[in-house]
Amino acid sequence: MNAHVEIDMATGLVHSVVGTAGNASDVTQAHALLHGGEMAVLGDAGYQGVAKPPENTGKAIDWHSAMRSGLRKALKKNRPGV
Incomplete structure (x- = not known):
C-alpha cells in the first residue's frame, strides 16, 4: 500500500x-492531492513529469520534483575535483 500525502x-x-x-x-x-x-x-x-498529464496541465502551479538518484550520481562523476 502507498500513502500519498499533501502537506x-x-x-x-x-x-x-x-x-x-x-x-x-x-x-x-498528484491531481487527487491538490485542493486548489x-x-x-x-x-x-x-513526481517527475507531474505537469504533463491532462489533469495537471494549465494549472498556475510551480512544479518541483527531486532529481533521480542515478542522474545525481552521474553528475558527481562529471564534476572536476569531486
Whole structure:
C-alpha cells in the first residue's frame, strides 16, 4: 500500500491523503492531492513529469520534483575535483 500525502509547506499540516495499491505510481495521484490553493508543489523523484498529464496541465502551479538518484550520481562523476 502507498500513502500519498499533501502537506502545507508553511504549517506542516496535512491537507489530504490518498491510499492506493503499492504498484500505483506517485505521479498518477498528484491531481487527487491538490485542493486548489497551491502556488508551488514539491515532490520527490517519483513526481517527475507531474505537469504533463491532462489533469495537471494549465494549472498556475510551480512544479518541483527531486532529481533521480542515478542522474545525481552521474553528475558527481562529471564534476572536476569531486
